[in-house]
Amino acid sequence: MRKRIIVFVMITMIFAVVFAGGAREEKGPVELNWYAHQSTFNNTQEQIIAEFNKEYPNIQVNLIELPENTTDKLQALLIALRSGDNSIDFFNADVTWTPVFAASGLIENLDEKFPASEQKAFLPSTIDAATYDGHVWGIPFRTDAGVLYYRKDLLSKYNKPVPTTWEELKDTALEIVTAEKAAGNEMYGLAGSMKQYEGLTCNAVEWFYSNGGSVIDEKGNININSPNNVEILSLIREMVELELFPSGVLSYGSGDARASMFQGNQVFLRAWPKAYALSMNPDNSSVVDLLGVAELPKGPNGTRGHSTLGGWQLFLSKNSTNKEASLKFMKFYSSEYAMRLHAINDSYLPARRSLYSDSEVLAANPFFGMIEDVLTNAVPRPKSPFYAEISAIIQVEVQNALNGNKTVEQALADAQTEMEKIDK
Amino acid sequence: MIKRKYDKAVFYLFSLFFILLIGFPFFWQVSNSFKLEREIFNIKWLPTVFTMDNYVGAFSRQPLLEFLTNSLFIAGMATILALTLGSMTAYAVARTEIRGKKILLLVILSVSLMPPIVIISPIYNIMRAGHLLNSYWGLIIVNTLFCLTTAVWFLSSYFQTIPMELEDAASIDGASPFQCFALIILPIVAPGIFTVGILAFIQAWNEYLFALVMNPIRIKTVTVGLKMYEADNYIPWGPLMAASVVIVVPLIFVVLLLQKRIVGGLMSGGLKE
Amino acid sequence: MTRKQMGYLFITPTILIFAILAVYPVMETIGLSFFKSRLQYGNVKMFVGLGNFGRLFTTARFYISLRFTILFTVLTVSIEVGLGLLFAQFMNMDYKGKSFLRVIVLIPWAIPTIVSGFIWRFMVNDQYGILNYILLSLGVIDNFIPWLSQPVTASAVLLFADIWKTTPYVSLLVLAGLQNIQKSQLEAAAIDGAGSFQRYFHVVFPALKPVLATATLFRLIQSFKVYTIIVALTNGGPANSTESLTLYTLRTYFDAGNYGYGAALATVTFIISILIALMFLKVIQNKISI
Numbered sequence: 001m002r003k004r005i006i007v008f009v010m011i012t013m014i015f016a017v018v019f020a021g022g023a024r025e026e027k028g029p030v031e032l033n034w035y036a037h038q039s040t041f042n043n044t045q046e047q048i049i050a051e052f053n054k055e056y057p058n059i060q061v062n063l064i065e066l067p068e069n070t071t072d073k074l075q076a077l078l079i080a081l082r083s084g085d086n087s088i089d090f091f092n093a094d095v096t097w098t099p100v101f102a103a104s105g106l107i108e109n110l111d112e113k114f115p116a117s118e119q120k121a122f123l124p125s126t127i128d129a130a131t132y133d134g135h136v137w138g139i140p141f142r143t144d145a146g147v148l149y150y151r152k153d154l155l156s157k158y159n160k161p162v163p164t165t166w167e168e169l170k171d172t173a174l175e176i177v178t179a180e181k182a183a184g185n186e187m188y189g190l191a192g193s194m195k196q197y198e199g200l201t202c203n204a205v206e207w208f209y210s211n212g213g214s215v216i217d218e219k220g221n222i223n224i225n226s227p228n229n230v231e232i233l234s235l236i237r238e239m240v241e242l243e244l245f246p247s248g249v250l251s252y253g254s255g256d257a258r259a260s261m262f263q264g265n266q267v268f269l270r271a272w273p274k275a276y277a278l279s280m281n282p283d284n285s286s287v288v289d290l291l292g293v294a295e296l297p298k299g300p301n302g303t304r305g306h307s308t309l310g311g312w313q314l315f316l317s318k319n320s321t322n323k324e325a326s327l328k329f330m331k332f333y334s335s336e337y338a339m340r341l342h343a344i345n346d347s348y349l350p351a352r353r354s355l356y357s358d359s360e361v362l363a364a365n366p367f368f369g370m371i372e373d374v375l376t377n378a379v380p381r382p383k384s385p386f387y388a389e390i391s392a393i394i395q396v397e398v399q400n401a402l403n404g405n406k407t408v409e410q411a412l413a414d415a416q417t418e419m420e421k422i423d424k
Numbered sequence: 425m426i427k428r429k430y431d432k433a434v435f436y437l438f439s440l441f442f443i444l445l446i447g448f449p450f451f452w453q454v455s456n457s458f459k460l461e462r463e464i465f466n467i468k469w470l471p472t473v474f475t476m477d478n479y480v481g482a483f484s485r486q487p488l489l490e491f492l493t494n495s496l497f498i499a500g501m502a503t504i505l506a507l508t509l510g511s512m513t514a515y516a517v518a519r520t521e522i523r524g525k526k527i528l529l530l531v532i533l534s535v536s537l538m539p540p541i542v543i544i545s546p547i548y549n550i551m552r553a554g555h556l557l558n559s560y561w562g563l564i565i566v567n568t569l570f571c572l573t574t575a576v577w578f579l580s581s582y583f584q585t586i587p588m589e590l591e592d593a594a595s596i597d598g599a600s601p602f603q604c605f606a607l608i609i610l611p612i613v614a615p616g617i618f619t620v621g622i623l624a625f626i627q628a629w630n631e632y633l634f635a636l637v638m639n640p641i642r643i644k645t646v647t648v649g650l651k652m653y654e655a656d657n658y659i660p661w662g663p664l665m666a667a668s669v670v671i672v673v674p675l676i677f678v679v680l681l682l683q684k685r686i687v688g689g690l691m692s693g694g695l696k697e
Numbered sequence: 698m699t700r701k702q703m704g705y706l707f708i709t710p711t712i713l714i715f716a717i718l719a720v721y722p723v724m725e726t727i728g729l730s731f732f733k734s735r736l737q738y739g740n741v742k743m744f745v746g747l748g749n750f751g752r753l754f755t756t757a758r759f760y761i762s763l764r765f766t767i768l769f770t771v772l773t774v775s776i777e778v779g780l781g782l783l784f785a786q787f788m789n790m791d792y793k794g795k796s797f798l799r800v801i802v803l804i805p806w807a808i809p810t811i812v813s814g815f816i817w818r819f820m821v822n823d824q825y826g827i828l829n830y831i832l833l834s835l836g837v838i839d840n841f842i843p844w845l846s847q848p849v850t851a852s853a854v855l856l857f858a859d860i861w862k863t864t865p866y867v868s869l870l871v872l873a874g875l876q877n878i879q880k881s882q883l884e885a886a887a888i889d890g891a892g893s894f895q896r897y898f899h900v901v902f903p904a905l906k907p908v909l910a911t912a913t914l915f916r917l918i919q920s921f922k923v924y925t926i927i928v929a930l931t932n933g934g935p936a937n938s939t940e941s942l943t944l945y946t947l948r949t950y951f952d953a954g955n956y957g958y959g960a961a962l963a964t965v966t967f968i969i970s971i972l973i974a975l976m977f978l979k980v981i982q983n984k985i986s987i
Contacts, residue, residue, distance in 0.1 A: 066641075516705070
């Protein structure tokens, strides 16, 4: 009798262990590796993870910071993803990377997991940027569009309206700069992030499109060398020669461009919307409450100004072993809650339509009201698996044109030739 | 008499100029590491308000301590490996009758002269296949390759200068070849090995190209890590200068401590082929 | 085990490392240069013979990069060796503190290039750089110069940063050579009535030739692969005017994902590097035997 009881107990124990062990395997804590942006001073990313954990305490999200510079991010991600291991589950991706990653086979296509019914809630341009080759590859969480900042006080002092054309901007800037310099004040007309990096491509695309030009046409042919592009780039170069830009502008990142505006020495600034929140911080800015936001101007031959569409989305790595859990977080990070938090804390433009009429968001960023129009008319940068090379060519040749190394005509002609050589 | 005075003045003038030229960037680096941001932007020689903020920032903005320990481990292991294999190779080349010495030395010399860019992509692929990217050992192995060239280069001449009679005497007494190597020769060359070790360590510590390509996400070395402070927005010069002081001071300390050996090593190695 | 057997055993690990990590990669790079291979094509490779090289030799960017790299190499090496020679004279003078000089000299050599690069970048900044400040105070310039925004000044800064870092090391090498010159040779020449200039040219300089030759050769090869200092200071800008061959190749590999073309670039870089070495050796009439 005792023997049977012992056997029975042992069998029960074995069953219990097996069951419990198996159960533990299913519901155990999952660790996800999220390759994300560097933390801001608001630690918004971390806050969102904490909130996510309230609903999913068993999913641990490790935030791994990518390098700050977008090109360095791409380099690091390609190196990590191509190593084939599963150390990346999902990552932040720039809008221009969709063709690159899609063509390389490194990410998971999300047609099923992120269906059209869900896509409807997002701004169409963000979904467009996440789409390539008929499939959707990413879930957008942030969008962006370059805007024109202006000094409200300076414009009213000189009785000038907000310029709607580049010519007008040049004339206004020239007048104000000349007058201020005569009065002994340091003053510049305009700055943008024009060093040799992606920021310059964003500026250049805005110039081209604002004058009816482009880089690649709908059929995929290169048309960067067009009379419209020559015209507008010559206008910008003229502004460089008139010293309306600070002398070091061709080595300015977005921070440097903001700096001269924030020090109070500049009339106009082309920057992303997040500069607004930064301008309201008295520690770094002497122009608190003095900045107005407007749409970018148009060129002589353009119909309207166009902003470059920026923004970020989440891609899911093909080699991730935690795809279900990853998608849960990806959806959470692109939910209204997360986007609202980023909008209020960091002036990030949400990718969801509803938030543009959200009272909290608008209270923190009053100019978001006019942003929707800008976003609808924003233009994406050239969509191509070879985007990195195309952008690099634009950067070099535009710099060559602006610093006088080549004539504008020569620079654009060379850009055309070089781009046509890619993939030949 | 006059000529002598003239010479002396020239020497000291030169020394002053030399010290200023070399020392000024370091002075500037240290001075700015203690400044508040507004004083960095307003260009003052010395901070009027001393602050440790930048040093706090150096460690908090980026895992500087992690970078330092990564570099220490990687450079350290690479040095140990390079010295071990290097002594063995140098001994074999300088003191045994193996064939193919010339080819081996030629290959080693070519590697030290070759632009690393030539092999970076295949090495990346090899490391990728071996799952050694973003790891310690991947970089250790690569650094061993380069440090090995330095080690063999310098050690060959050291090994050559020891007279064969010592080993002959030992083997007559019954010592095996390995015992000759380990117990007779090595102790004699030990100072040289130590010196070469310092050179190799500094070489591995300062390596940037492979560290960037192979470990861009995890296990970053100090050289790659320093670049992480750079943001698209702006470069936080205060914390960056503080971080670079933290990186440089131990190096300078070590160099000063071991300067006799380093100077001796560099000066003798530079002449020999 | 005989000595010879032990010898073979000893060199085996080294041979393995060099075979796998050096010889094989070189062959693979050269081999890949004949193919079209890109990230965007997945794992597909197409044989194109000399196609990549054809493209290379008709691309302006290659020539800009080559020109910059060669100019940089020639200028840095000639200035460094020249200054090194000059400095070594002073360092050889027998006064108190000369060993202190020798130590100071080590410091630029010992620190990572990326660190010194950042310090220089800070010092030449166009808004708060100390260099501009000093020049303005001395009245040499009227306005702060945006050093890194213009091709010529950016190149100058790169040159200077490299010279600052490496000249001390070169002086040390030359100093070693100087010290090896037998005192007796100098004294003999003096007794023969040679003035100091003659002594210099007929005794010192010829004796220094091997050292100078070695130093120059090594510096030539090292300068040619310049990369790190550029990343720290200009990142190839403005407008690719300071993009060295190594930087160009690296971008081609890892930014554009163009592996085949990158391999061709690497191969050409390698060949030019070898040519430079050979050319130099010929000029120096073979004082070094390998």
